[in-house]
Amino acid sequence: MRRHxxxxxxxIYVILIGGSLVMAFPMAYALVGSFCDLGQFYxxxxxxxxxxxxxxxxxxxxxxxxxxxxDIWRWIGNTLVRIGWYTLITGTIAVLAGxxxxxxxxxxxxxxxxxxxxxxxxxxxxxxxxxxxMMARFPxxxxxxxxxxxxxxxxxxxxxxxxxxxxxxxxxFLFRQTFRSIPDDFEEAARVDGATTLRCLKxxxxxxxxxxxxxxxxxxxxxxxxxxQWPLIVSSxxxxxxxxxxxxxxxxxxxxxxxxxxxxxxxxxxxxxxxxVVATTPLIVLFLSLQSYFVEGVQxxxxxx
Amino acid sequence: MSTSIVRPSEASDLPFRERFARWRRRHREPIEAWxxxxxxxxxxxxxxxxxxxxxIFVSFSRWAGVYDRPSWVGLGNYRAYLKSPYPLTLxxxxxxxxxxxxxxxxxxxxxxxxxxxxxxxxxxxxxLWYIPTLTSAAITAQVFFVFISxxxxxxxxxxxxxxxxxxxxxxxxxxxxFFVVGFSVWRGVGTPVVLFLAALQGIHPEIxxxxxxxxxxxxxxxxxxxxxxxxPMVIFILITGTIAGFQIxxxxxxxxxxxxxSVASSGGPRNMTNVLLLQIYKDAFVSQNLGRAxxxxxxxxxxxxxxxxxxxxxxxxxxxxxx
Numbered sequence: 001m002r003r004h005x006x007x008x009x010x011x012i013y014v015i016l017i018g019g020s021l022v023m024a025f026p027m028a029y030a031l032v033g034s035f036c037d038l039g040q041f042y043x044x045x046x047x048x049x050x051x052x053x054x055x056x057x058x059x060x061x062x063x064x065x066x067x068x069x070x071d072i073w074r075w076i077g078n079t080l081v082r083i084g085w086y087t088l089i090t091g092t093i094a095v096l097a098g099x100x101x102x103x104x105x106x107x108x109x110x111x112x113x114x115x116x117x118x119x120x121x122x123x124x125x126x127x128x129x130x131x132x133x134m135m136a137r138f139p140x141x142x143x144x145x146x147x148x149x150x151x152x153x154x155x156x157x158x159x160x161x162x163x164x165x166x167x168x169x170x171x172x173f174l175f176r177q178t179f180r181s182i183p184d185d186f187e188e189a190a191r192v193d194g195a196t197t198l199r200c201l202k203x204x205x206x207x208x209x210x211x212x213x214x215x216x217x218x219x220x221x222x223x224x225x226x227x228x229q230w231p232l233i234v235s236s237x238x239x240x241x242x243x244x245x246x247x248x249x250x251x252x253x254x255x256x257x258x259x260x261x262x263x264x265x266x267x268x269x270x271x272x273x274x275x276x277v278v279a280t281t282p283l284i285v286l287f288l289s290l291q292s293y294f295v296e297g298v299q300x301x302x303x304x305x
Numbered sequence: 306m307s308t309s310i311v312r313p314s315e316a317s318d319l320p321f322r323e324r325f326a327r328w329r330r331r332h333r334e335p336i337e338a339w340x341x342x343x344x345x346x347x348x349x350x351x352x353x354x355x356x357x358x359x360x361i362f363v364s365f366s367r368w369a370g371v372y373d374r375p376s377w378v379g380l381g382n383y384r385a386y387l388k389s390p391y392p393l394t395l396x397x398x399x400x401x402x403x404x405x406x407x408x409x410x411x412x413x414x415x416x417x418x419x420x421x422x423x424x425x426x427x428x429x430x431x432x433l434w435y436i437p438t439l440t441s442a443a444i445t446a447q448v449f450f451v452f453i454s455x456x457x458x459x460x461x462x463x464x465x466x467x468x469x470x471x472x473x474x475x476x477x478x479x480x481x482x483f484f485v486v487g488f489s490v491w492r493g494v495g496t497p498v499v500l501f502l503a504a505l506q507g508i509h510p511e512i513x514x515x516x517x518x519x520x521x522x523x524x525x526x527x528x529x530x531x532x533x534x535x536x537p538m539v540i541f542i543l544i545t546g547t548i549a550g551f552q553i554x555x556x557x558x559x560x561x562x563x564x565x566x567s568v569a570s571s572g573g574p575r576n577m578t579n580v581l582l583l584q585i586y587k588d589a590f591v592s593q594n595l596g597r598a599x600x601x602x603x604x605x606x607x608x609x610x611x612x613x614x615x616x617x618x619x620x621x622x623x624x625x626x627x628x
Contacts, residue, residue, distance in 0.1 A: 012419050019416060020433040023491065027436070030448050045462040096341045106335035112342060119353045121613055123548055125582055126606040129589055129599045130356035130363060136371040149372060167349050197337055226441035228555055233590065249443040249559065269451045269459075276448045283439040291432065298499045 027280070034058070034273035041270050048270075057274035072278070074240070075247035079225055082161060082243060087220045089166045091213065097167075098175025099201060103187065120169050128233070135160045135234055156238035161231060171216055174300050178212040179205070215297035218290055222283055248279050357606075363599035370593040382600035390576040391584065391601075398581040398605075400482075401557075402550035405489045410542055413494050414535075417501030418527065431502065438495035446559040449488050453480075453560075478577035481561055485578055489556055493549075497542050504538040505531070544616050548609055554582040581605050 033041060035053040060066050067073065101113050135154040138144060143151020154160040182205065190204045206213075228245040235241050242250070252272050287294055329336060364382055366375035385391065416434060420427055437445070452459045453474040461471040474480050508531070516526055561578050562571035569591055572579030581601060589598035 009422075012422055012424060016416070016419055016424060016430050019412075020430050023437060023494075024433050026445070026448060026491070027440075042457070042462065045459045046466075093345055097345055100338045100341050104334040104338040106338045109338070112346070115346075116349060119349075119357075121610055122357055123552055123606055123609045125552055125585065126360050126602045127353070127356045128585070129595055129602055130359040131352070132589070133359075133363070133371055133595065134356065164352055167345065167353065197333075222439055226439075226443070228441065228443040233586075245441045245443045248441075249447065252444075252447050272447060272451060276444050279444050280440050284436055287436060287439055288432065291428065294435070295431075295499055295503065298496055299503045 030273040030276050033270050034277050036270045038268060038270065054270075057271045058278075060271070061274070061278065070247075070251045071239070072244075072247065072251075072275075075242050075244045078161075078241055079227075079244040082227070083221050083224045085162055086165075086224055087217050090168050090171060090220060091216050093167055094171035094175045094216065095201070095205075095209065095213075097172045098177075098179050099205070101172070102176045102179035103184070116167070116169055116172060119167075128229075131164055132233055135164075155234050156236075156241070158241055160234040161241060161243070164230070174212055174215065175209070177300070178209055182208055211293070211296065212300075214290065214293045215300060218286060218293055219297050221286060225283060244279060248275050251275075360599050360602055360606075363596055364603045366596045368595040368599075371595065375596070378596065382597045383604070385597060386600065386604060390579060393576050394572075394579045394581050394584045395604075397482075397577070397579055398551060398553070401485060401489070401553055401580060402547055404486050405493065405553075406543065406546045406550055408486070409490050409494045409546065410497055410539065412490070413497030413542075414501055414539075416494075416498050417505055418531065420498070420502050421505040431499065434498045435495035437492045440492065442492060442555040443559060445492065446488065446556050449484070450560055453484055475561065476574050478574055481574065481578050485553075485557055485560060488560065489550075489553065492556075493546075497546075500538055500542060501535065504535050508534055540616065540619075544613060547612055551605060551609055552582050553580050554586065558583050558586070 029047065032050070033048045034057055035055070036048045036050045037054045037056065040050050040054070041048045061070075061072055097116070101109060132155075136152065137148030138153040139146045139148045141151070141159070142153045142155070142157060144153050145151075154163070186204050186208075187200050190200050195203070224243075226245050227243060228249065231243045231246040235243070235246065239247070239250075252275055363375070365377060365379060367378045367381070368375040386395075416430075420430060424430070450458075455461065455471075455473040455475055458474070460474065464471050472480070474484070512530055512534075513526055516530055521529070557578055557580050558571045561573050569587065572583050572587075582605070585598045585601040585605075588594045588601065
């Protein structure tokens with residue numbers, strides 16, 4: 001657009017900087033507050049800048065006494081396992097399906113594609129209850145008999161956190177679009193040299209899919225790093241398999257109690273902040289280092305709409 | 306014939322193998338397609354289609370906890386949705402969805418327009434606006450609760466410092482709604498900012514230059530060029546935002562539970578912030594009433610399905626008008 005008079009430009013910067021400060025305030029507040037002890041925090045609770053940074057809240061997370069009940073490292077490990085698994089399985093399915101729907105010609109292609117797309121119209125709530133019942137009544141596992149009674153099925157065990165939601169139609173769509181943007185010539189040239197389909201996928205397409213794969217990895221990372229609802233429903237009873245978001249959420253208060261404030265009833269906010277900082281920092285680092293892929297991913301989801 | 310030296314059994318299937326190989330070569334694409342698709346479709350039908358169908362059946366049953374034997378109750382669970390607190394949860398869900406979406410989209414639009422000007426440090430602003438979206442609602446909602454906690458929360462500490470009476474925020478429905486909206490906008494505004502910015506950058510500068518030659522001022526450019534060109538993006542944001550907004554859950558559950566982990570008390574005060582998904586969760590896992598919960602899911606699903614299809618029809622009509 002055109003250049004504006006300086007008053008207009010000043011207004012733009014005032015709004016932008018002011019708005020950005022509002023957006024950043026909660027996070028800056030939590031970050032700064034996490035280095036306070038309680039006394040410093042309550043001296044100036046609206047913006048608790050510590051006179052001398054206090055690392056107690058972070059040091060506590062490494063102590064044996066603390067990790068005996070609040071095992072954040074195990075929860076982070078569990079979360080990383082889920083992230084790895086869901087990137088792999090969802091990515092494989094999306095790449096294969098994207099290839100099928102873009103490069104292979106067969107009767108019923110559009111019908112099958114619409115069948116897959118149909119779940120995009122259905123909100124996640126609808127799957128919640130029946131999928132939970134499926135997990136709890138899964139026949140023949142977790143003490144269940146073949147009619148799904150007597151035990152707990154997959155509830156509170158690892159499979160419940162890993163066997164649902166493999167197919168993500170958004171990624172199928174994204175990969176289909178990416179495949180479409182690649183001319184057929186590459187595959188044809190490879191086939192003349194005797195390459196099979198798997199070989200074409202691996203050696204011809206995979207290098208060209210890298211940007212889309214990066215988008216998949218970072219969005220799966222964010223999604224499963226933060227995943228709370230499903231772990232809450234199927235794994236609440238087994239803290240060994242808790243994921244980061246669930247464990248942190250459940251233990252924010254317990255952690256403060258271990259620190260010794262249980263009797264007073266006061267909640268140790270700086271400690272809560274420290275846990276929030278630990279849970280959020282990896283995502284911010286990921287975002288700042290791969291910002292353009294995030295933007296591309298968000299746009300990719302919009303273009304399909 | 307050269308095949309005469311081959312033993313009879315092989316002789317009979319050699320042509321078959323040959324034929325099979327030829328058939329395979331000729332139909333390579335469909336064969337490979339179905340080899341790949343069959344396991345995917347089986348999985349998809351089990352974990353995506355079956356639950357939707359099953360949910361409808363569950364919603365017509367009384368099912369007290371997963372291990373109970375369900376019994377048919379017809380429309381009983383749906384009739385319960387006419388009684389308290391269900392109409393209120395539906396109202397709250399719609400209220401939150403509309404207010405959050407309206408605020409978020411408006412703010413995002415203007416921020417994106419400003420970012421699209423040649424501003425210094427655009428990447429930094431964009432990062433600051435998008436980062437809240439990355440955070441876990443489960444964790445940041447708790448951080449927000451620090452501000453509104455009635456027991457030595459930050460807002461009350463500020464009020465005390467100003468020698469004002471403290472407020473038990475968690476008992477004030479108006480304030481709690483305000484906080485839920487504020488937090489959701491804070492966490493949700495990043496995506497529309499990025500989307501609007503991308504759409505704005507896709508508009509050719511020549512369009513603006515042409516209009517400026519005709520003497521249009523800044524607001525007219527915004528009103529008659531930018532807004533119409535962003536229409537598809539606005540519709541996309543509204544549709545996806547509504548679907549997401551209808552499923553608001555963690556925010557309400559964790560901000561309104563009174564600082565303790567107690568689902569039963571969340572959605573308060575007096576259900577004034579209770580939303581559909583939270584009520585479904587409570588029905589299923591606190592009251593062990595799976596049939597009721599499934600009915601709620603079906604109702605939510607139908608509302609959203611109606612909303613999406615209506616919107617798509619309107620969108621389709623818009624395209625026809627343009628053509």
